Amino acid sequence: MATYDSPTQEPAAPLPIALERTAKLRRRTLAGLLWRALRVDMALALAMPALVGAFFGAWVAGGMDWLRFAFTAASVLCITVAYQAYVAVGDVRQSLLPHARPTADLPDTAFAALVGGVIPLPLVMSLAHLLTVIGVVCGLWLALLAGWPVLFFGALSLLLLGASFTPPVRYAYRGWGVGEIGVSLGLGLLPLVSAYYSQAQNLSWLPVMAGLPIVLLISWILLAQNLGSRRRDWLMDKRTLPVIVGEARALDLGVVVTLLAYASILLVTVVARLPLWLLGGLATLPLAQGAFADIRRNNVTPEDGYRLRDAAVKATIWTGILTCAALLLSGAG
Numbered sequence: 001m002a003t004y005d006s007p008t009q010e011p012a013a014p015l016p017i018a019l020e021r022t023a024k025l026r027r028r029t030l031a032g033l034l035w036r037a038l039r040v041d042m043a044l045a046l047a048m049p050a051l052v053g054a055f056f057g058a059w060v061a062g063g064m065d066w067l068r069f070a071f072t073a074a075s076v077l078c079i080t081v082a083y084q085a086y087v088a089v090g091d092v093r094q095s096l097l098p099h100a101r102p103t104a105d106l107p108d109t110a111f112a113a114l115v116g117g118v119i120p121l122p123l124v125m126s127l128a129h130l131l132t133v134i135g136v137v138c139g140l141w142l143a144l145l146a147g148w149p150v151l152f153f154g155a156l157s158l159l160l161l162g163a164s165f166t167p168p169v170r171y172a173y174r175g176w177g178v179g180e181i182g183v184s185l186g187l188g189l190l191p192l193v194s195a196y197y198s199q200a201q202n203l204s205w206l207p208v209m210a211g212l213p214i215v216l217l218i219s220w221i222l223l224a225q226n227l228g229s230r231r232r233d234w235l236m237d238k239r240t241l242p243v244i245v246g247e248a249r250a251l252d253l254g255v256v257v258t259l260l261a262y263a264s265i266l267l268v269t270v271v272a273r274l275p276l277w278l279l280g281g282l283a284t285l286p287l288a289q290g291a292f293a294d295i296r297r298n299n300v301t302p303e304d305g306y307r308l309r310d311a312a313v314k315a316t317i318w319t320g321i322l323t324c325a326a327l328l329l330s331g332a333g
Helices: 023-027 030-037 040-046 048-061 066-095 110-115 121-146 148-165 178-200 206-210 212-228 230-235 241-245 247-271 276-290 302-330
Strands: none
Touching: 030 110, 040 048, 040 066, 040 212, 040 302, 048 066, 048 178, 048 206, 048 212, 048 302, 066 110, 066 121, 066 148, 066 178, 066 230, 110 121, 121 148, 121 178, 148 178, 178 206, 178 212, 206 212, 206 247, 212 230, 212 241, 212 247, 212 276, 212 302, 230 241, 230 302, 241 247, 247 276, 247 302, 276 302
């Protein structure tokens, strides 16, 4: 991958051809390629707000309704995988527009696999449509079991996610952090509140406060993802936050968001009088912050950005697991 001194300069060397960079992917099975390219582990991390919200609702209600939880998990996991597929296809189509300059990405990304023809684009679109239908059906069934507010929050979440990449709105391509904020709401806050209601059968500020750490970690995953694809996005005129503010400030913002996420674990545990077991989520702080150690602030490579994303994904998954375990250990609220 060519290097840049700033997003306003041309690359110092020609970008590699996508087919050359994805040659080694052709030796893998199609299922393995889809699993890796669509980042199912990242989908699990993006689903954590809903799962944590369900456990908070069960903690308040005094017990988990496992049928509702199963429909919640199935719906949100299908939607998060489908969302990543839609975004990958949208990026490929953006790169083919007349004003876009030739670009490429790291070989293990969905973008590189689609551009290089390793994964057929129609297959990814069909998979995304299928997962969306399954996710919506599970959400509708959950609404029948838990009540209409689940349908309201679910529909609002789908609207936000769909508008982020669907013409003519496509707000994720317009810049100034609108994409990151909108998707954080669609994948973070709204599923959190919906899943909480499905178990607790009431609406309150508790899930908003208690779920703040995991929502902030989701925001950091999205920011790190865009930091890794910054140079590619700049070439195709996708105006993400790292493209607008630059790699150094985006990295600084990532540090701040990560620290706020872990500081909020301590804050909300004390203010909302939540179980002290929740402080166990602080154990993942070294995992989240350790990835920043070897990164040069003014020369963040795509590999650096994706490494930060992977660290954020792992930290989010483990923080969510520890949070759910803490609520199970503490019993009813």
